[in-house]
Amino acid sequence: xxxxxxxxxxxxxxxxxxxxxxxxxxxxxxxxxxxxxxxxxxxxxxxxxxxxxxxxxxxxxxxxxxxxxxxxxxxxxxxxxxxxxxxxxxxxxxxxxxxxxxxxxxxxxxxxxxxxxxxxxxxxxxxxxxxxxxxxxxxxxxxxxxxxxxxxxxxxxxxxxxxxxxxxxxxxxxxxxxxxxxxxxxxxxxxxxxxxxxxxxxxxxxxxxxxxxxxxxxxxxxxxxxxxxxxxxxxxxxxxxxxxxxxxxxxxxxxxxxxxxxxxxxxxxxxxxxxxxxxxxxxxxxxxxxxxxxxxxxxxxxxxxxxxxxxxxxx
Numbered sequence: 001x002x003x004x005x006x007x008x009x010x011x012x013x014x015x016x017x018x019x020x021x022x023x024x025x026x027x028x029x030x031x032x033x034x035x036x037x038x039x040x041x042x043x044x045x046x047x048x049x050x051x052x053x054x055x056x057x058x059x060x061x062x063x064x065x066x067x068x069x070x071x072x073x074x075x076x077x078x079x080x081x082x083x084x085x086x087x088x089x090x091x092x093x094x095x096x097x098x099x100x101x102x103x104x105x106x107x108x109x110x111x112x113x114x115x116x117x118x119x120x121x122x123x124x125x126x127x128x129x130x131x132x133x134x135x136x137x138x139x140x141x142x143x144x145x146x147x148x149x150x151x152x153x154x155x156x157x158x159x160x161x162x163x164x165x166x167x168x169x170x171x172x173x174x175x176x177x178x179x180x181x182x183x184x185x186x187x188x189x190x191x192x193x194x195x196x197x198x199x200x201x202x203x204x205x206x207x208x209x210x211x212x213x214x215x216x217x218x219x220x221x222x223x224x225x226x227x228x229x230x231x232x233x234x235x236x237x238x239x240x241x242x243x244x245x246x247x248x249x250x251x252x253x254x255x256x257x258x259x260x261x262x263x264x265x266x267x268x269x270x271x272x273x274x275x276x277x278x279x280x281x282x283x284x285x286x287x288x289x290x291x292x293x294x295x296x297x298x299x300x301x302x303x304x305x306x307x308x309x310x311x312x313x314x315x
Contacts, residue, residue, distance in 0.1 A: 002036070009040035016045070016143050021116065024143045028118055031139055032132040042135045048142035052084075053250045056166030058152040058191075063172040064198040067233040069149055073109050074236075075243045076147065084116040084145035086136055088153050116145060134165060163191035168249040170242075172196045173212070175204030192226060193249045200230035200237060 012030070015023030027045075030038040055072075057065050066087065073083050109115045120136070133150065140148050152162050163169045171192030176199075195216075197209045212228045227245055231238035 005036050005040055009037060009044055013041060013044040016139060019144050024139065027139045028136050031135040032120060045138045045142040049138045052141045052146050052148045054137065054148050054150060054166040055246060056150045056162035056169040057172060058162050058169065059172030063174040064233050065151055065172050068172060068198055069151055070109060071233040071236060071239045072243060073115060075239050077112065077114065081147055082114040082145060083147050083149065084140045085149045085151065086133065087117065087119045087151040089119055089121055137165060168193045168246055170194050170196050172198050173208060174199040175202050175208045194245050195226055195228045196242060197228065197230045198233055201232045201235060205230055
């Protein structure tokens, strides 16, 4: 490697690790573009791979993925979590350009120093992401972002690549999209760790959720245990419940050594925790509380989120 390229790569990598946003933006452009300098940077960031928790968001066009990501960012920021987003936009087959509108829809969040949003063109790459997605995520990890969201193009049932990168994958659907279930069931439905019905304040949301649940019953074993969560990204309904579900999956699917995953609580722990939970008028939260009574892992997470120090006596 040319000494000049090596020195430039070292300087940029050091600035990225110091958390300088401008340096991260420059590094992402170089990694995306490839070339000698981009490849040199990727090599310097490689030891950071796996240090962040990755949440993938995919689904058909019109399901409200960007609005949902924006709502989740708000929920996570209310818990003082720092969030980075890599949003992939489709490319025009005629001009080769991309609108990169995901950043526009989340524009207000970009004013927050603890939120980093990068939109990138798919450049014709199939699978829902861009060819350099893995390297760009690793650069974000090197910059110290410990929660990273990957939003896919939104082009249909072939968007399965995100599941190979993400720790937890959300498959988003919404009522009123026509044959939306046909669009997702043959491909991306199988990769979802959580199935999200967005726009639950619209007619038909309950039917969509029931259809998804019916599909899950055809599966075997753990594949049938995927939760279906109804939310409204515009009103905020169900976002807290969805964030709790994501936390549970991230804890269970953490990419580190097995001893980093929290020990599973005892089977009767859920009922103990739920007995002390407050009443709620949010139907999504109420449903989550009911599930927690028989799901000790979920109950443990709710207890952590509430900041409670209570422990079951004699457990």
